[in-house]
Amino acid sequence: LLAGRSITIASADAAVKTPPSHYDLLVIGGGSGGLACAKRAAGYGATVGIIEAERYGGTCVNVGCVPKKVMYNASHVAETIHEAHNFGFKVGETTFDWAELKRYRDRYIERLNRIYETGLDKTNVHRIAGFGQITDSKTVRVGEQNYTANHIVIAVGGEPNKLGVPGEEHVIDSNKFFELPKQPKKVAIIGAGYIAVELAGVFNGLGTDTTLFVRKNMALREFDITLATYLDTSMKKSGIKVQNNSVVKEVVKEVDGTLTLHLQNGEIHRGYEVILAATGRHPKTSSLGLSNVGVQKTPEGYINVDEFQNTNVPGIYALGDVCGKVELTPMAIAAGRRLSDRLFGGVPNAKVDYTNVPTVV
Numbered sequence: 527l528l529a530g531r532s533i534t535i536a537s538a539d540a541a542v543k544t545p546p547s548h549y550d551l552l553v554i555g556g557g558s559g560g561l562a563c564a565k566r567a568a569g570y571g572a573t574v575g576i577i578e579a580e581r582y583g584g585t586c587v588n589v590g591c592v593p594k595k596v597m598y599n600a601s602h603v604a605e606t607i608h609e610a611h612n613f614g615f616k617v618g619e620t621t622f623d624w625a626e627l628k629r630y631r632d633r634y635i636e637r638l639n640r641i642y643e644t645g646l647d648k649t650n651v652h653r654i655a656g657f658g659q660i661t662d663s664k665t666v667r668v669g670e671q672n673y674t675a676n677h678i679v680i681a682v683g684g685e686p687n688k689l690g691v692p693g694e695e696h697v698i699d700s701n702k703f704f705e706l707p708k709q710p711k712k713v714a715i716i717g718a719g720y721i722a723v724e725l726a727g728v729f730n731g732l733g734t735d736t737t738l739f740v741r742k743n744m745a746l747r748e749f750d751i752t753l754a755t756y757l758d759t760s761m762k763k764s765g766i767k768v769q770n771n772s773v774v775k776e777v778v779k780e781v782d783g784t785l786t787l788h789l790q791n792g793e794i795h796r797g798y799e800v801i802l803a804a805t806g807r808h809p810k811t812s813s814l815g816l817s818n819v820g821v822q823k824t825p826e827g828y829i830n831v832d833e834f835q836n837t838n839v840p841g842i843y844a845l846g847d848v849c850g851k852v853e854l855t856p857m858a859i860a861a862g863r864r865l866s867d868r869l870f871g872g873v874p875n876a877k878v879d880y881t882n883v884p885t886v887v
Contacts, residue, residue: 546652549575551869552666552675554658554814557584559846559858560681561642566866568649575675576651577658577668581635582642585683585847586855588635589701594724596631601731622732624709631704659815663841667815677869680814680821680829680837680844681862684807684853689716693777696785697801700725710734710799714787716774717804718745720887723757725804730766737767737795739787744770746887757887769795777801809848826850834877835865852883 551567553560556578568574581588600622610617646653656668664674686699698706700721712735715726722738723745730736738745738761745761745768746754762768776788785798809827816823822830822838828850835843843865846858860878867876 546573546575547671547673549573549652549673549675551575551677551679551866552658552673553577553679553681554660554666555584555679555681555683555846555848556580556582556642556653557681557683557846557858558586558855559683559862560584560679561646561862562859563679563681563845563862563866564651565645565649566863567870568651570866570870572866572870574651575654575673576646577654577656577666577673579655579657581639582646583635583638587638587642589704591855592638593631593635593704594728596627596634597728598724600627601728604733605731622709624732625707628704628707657813659813659818660821660842661815661818663819663839676841678842679835679862679865680811680842680848681846681858682810682814682848684809684847686804687806687808689774689777689803689805691774691776693779694803696777696779697803699802700804703802706800712798713737713800713802714739714785714795714798715802715804716787717806718742718747719804719806720746720885722804723761723887725802726761726766727764730761730764736765737769739769739772739774739789739795741773742771744768749887769793807847807853809850811848824850834868835861852880854883854885857883 550572551574553564553576556576560576564574564576586592604622607617607620643653654668658666658668660678661667666673666678686701688694689697703725709732713729714737715722716739718740726736726738744754744758746757758768773790774787775790778786778788780786784796785801787795787798787801811823811827811829819839819842821842824830829837829844829848831837831844831849835845837844845861845865847853857878864876864878867873
């Protein structure tokens with residue numbers, strides 16, 4: 527119960543097959559934050575539509591936390607097998623099949639996608655396929671269809687930055703990591719954040735020759751210095767080659783298909799099957815039509831919101847990675863639920879608390 531009101535779940539049989547054109551709440555983006563907001567609002571009896579052009583679950587489920595943990599667990603298993611003799615186990619020759627792991631992982635993610643879709647149908651949230659563009663403060667256009675709503679929530683998340691150097695077309699990002707059909711023998715990872723560090727650990731643990739190119743003196747430099755220093759030492763000890771103070775100048779694809787990395791300091795590193803850039807992320811706001819209604823953004827492209835997720839335009843809200851506050855799945859979920867509590871649950875001061883949020887690498 528919230529403020530004396532209960533959340534009710536409608537049956538799947540009651541789901542409307544053809545989406546109406548007007549809603550109490552229209553959510554753009556079917557990631558963690560958007561799903562949480564939509565389902566909580568529907569539980570209060572609001573008519574809700576959610577717009578998504580790709581797979582439900584957003585970054586975390588499809589190209590982030592969830593599949594990454596599958597890969598991390600595989601890497602951990604490989605390390606456990608390697609160390610098993612120290613605990614009295616005699617393990618014979620083993621092999622690892624990257625493609626087989628990918629098949630299992632992809633099937634698991636597809637099952638989660640279906641669970642999200644079923645969950646929306648059961649709570650009577652109408653799924654609208656396509657990309658949403660705001661045309662006025664109450665209208666979102668999807669393809670040739672206009673949908674109106676009393677409240678519009680932007681929860682489209684973010685996407686990886688481009689490397690921004692000649693030859694970047696030969697470089698993959700963290701999204702494309704999950705599309706690799708086979709295990710590369712030698713990789714270079716460019717970046718100093720937790721995505722770069724985690725993927726370097728996965729590759730290395732599974733036996734790939736891995737080099738991490740860090741722009742300044744060490745990775746995770748915005749974390750506590752003791753943790754960053756320990757990580758730097760541990761990565762090198764585990765076999766990851768860490769190239770500090772490395773700024774990329776150019777990527778070249780050689781005639782034999784391998785990739786060569788040229789640094790601004792004149793160093794040249796050759797022979798990579800894959801080069802992966804993990805140099806940050808940016809919000810996916812460019813095609814939303816925000817200028818049509820004057821929604822204010824930061825210089826980095828994030829949507830400006832107050833503590834209640836309000837934008838400067840009445841009736842339009844934003845939450846999750848598109849705001850750039852705390853870009854973590856649990857925070858997007860909490861923000862989405864609190865917003866629906868405030869709009870439809872009779873809790874006028876409901877808001878999420880962004881202070882002292884822990885994170886794990």
